[in-house]
Amino acid sequence: MLESYLRERLQNRDILLMTHIVLGYPSFEDSYQIVKAMVEGGVDLMELQIPFSEPMADGPVILRANQEALARGAKVRQCLEFAEQVCSEFSIPFLFMTYYNIIYKHGVEAFAQNMAHSGIRGAIIPDLPPEEGKECLEAMERHRLAPIFIFSPSTSLERMRTLASLTKGFVYCVARTGVTGAQTSFSQDLQDYLKRCRSATSLPLALGFGVKDRADMDFLTGKVDIAVIGTQTIRLIEEKGVEAVGDFIAGLR
């Protein structure tokens, strides 16, 4: 189970690190090298984003990575094969992150079955609120997959409790309103919000949106269980190449 893995990991580490990549960006070969470097650098779990042409919750950096991957011909089938490969080669848990249309078009049951078959542990689907997610949640349940729901600063405590009751493994807290990749101020407001998240659930909390360096990780230590780095590694790859990933991750641990 995802939750027990995280709890076990947390016995030895103050804070876990989850990273995010867009599959097929810059290429599937590069995606593989990035995963390898990240796992070797000590990443605890990873989100693999299946590219979509309309990623409405993503900011410009991840948006462009989605488009580039698609322009280079990335297909859902390749993403599933890629997932199967990395899940068998590396021992950390991998999650899919994608938009609902990818799953819906593939067939919800077939997609869940393929996820389970490839060894993927769960999925983050930012445009699938629980109210729309019945079919998907049931399919994931059948295949013992963890749906990861999201808290935002505008989520009421009552709604947090509902979301937490449906989430398995951990809750993904977005640090602020807006899209991925913009500046987040690690402030008192954020601490208050995290306290509210904590009071809504006993599940581990992950915090993403704007986490970019060691200082942010230090700030989050003791406040959440998992720090999520997404956009920052894509920026790094664009500026310094795939080779820079290993050192960057090692520097965070």
Place this chain on the structure above:
Amino acid sequence: MHDRGYYEAFGGAFIPEVLSATFDELEEAFRSARNDPRFWKEYETLMSTYSCRPTPLTFVGNLTEHLGGARIYVKREDLNHTGAHKANNVMGQGLLVKRMGKKRVIAETGAGQHGVATATMAARFGFDCTIYMGEVDVERQRPNVFWMERLGAQVIPVREGTRILKDAINEAFRDWVTHMETTHYVLGTACGPHPFPEMVSYFQSIVGEEAREQILEQEGRLPARVYACVGGGSNALGIFHGFMNDGVELVGVEAGGKGLRSGLHASRLCSPDASIGVAQGYKTYFLQDSDGQMRETHSVAAGLDYVGVSPILAALKHRGRVRFEAATDEEVIQALALTVRKEGLIPALESAHAFVQAFKEAPLLSKNDIVLINQSGRGDKDIFTIADAFGDPEWQQFIMDKGEKYRA
């Protein structure tokens, strides 16, 4: 949100968690406005004093004679302020924004029609205004950009994706998730997450209400068929609303572009290139590939050049209540030319799609039948696009001469 806004299997609200509270607030504001009789009165007063409501219903005798069949009437949404039915929705949402106490509006625009209408509303109500417009559209619709900027709006060219309408919608959502406290997103058509489809068609229903009353007044009976072009679907839903419970055949006409078999069209409801999917916050027919990636679309009319379609129309198709057809770019130019020449009416390229289908069918109907076409917008202000569509050499020469003068 209690009501998820489903029409048969279509619609819903597939929204990121961060917008959840904003949609609750919007739904509540719309509900309370709708239940307040004063709100609709205020809306009607605004539309009759600031825009041109009720818009006339025009009998087009020359076309009727020329085609030799049914008597043809045209609902004149082109006579709205800013030149299209878009004003109905925009002014209505503007009143709603006032009720919500927000100070900033954002909108997407394709052809620029909805952008100009929103910028106009913002100027009138004193709101800050940002318009997202695909870079491709900014290039082909400069006159509309010019007016939006004069009206005080900031126009942001969208360089992501295919750089057209759908990308502008994504970008507007990105703005909204960042600024939802102060900002309302004035979605331009009956698409997107609930409550937008319901809300937009509510404001547009004024078109059909008037048209029904007017045809009864002028002819003492209902039309056999009503034609409207379908991009997102708001003008079609507006006019259809008036005849939904009558035995009137409703016909929606999509952009057939270069032909349904060319791959270059925007037909979601008549073409096998479309299938049911979820994007931009709602479930409907989208032009997409087998992986669920959205396809590129094409139409001579930028306002119809969109991958999705109103979930309400998708449901009406499933129920068999509305028939859908497609008109090609070429047919559209011919119908437009004929209408201008015979009646002195200048429909927008979008609206001309509805004329194409009506012209095909009117001769086959009896002279006692009536057909009604919704002229959703006027074409004369899109002179650059229409002159290009006609390939007018003297216009081209004029532009080149003008260019020379600017260069000097």
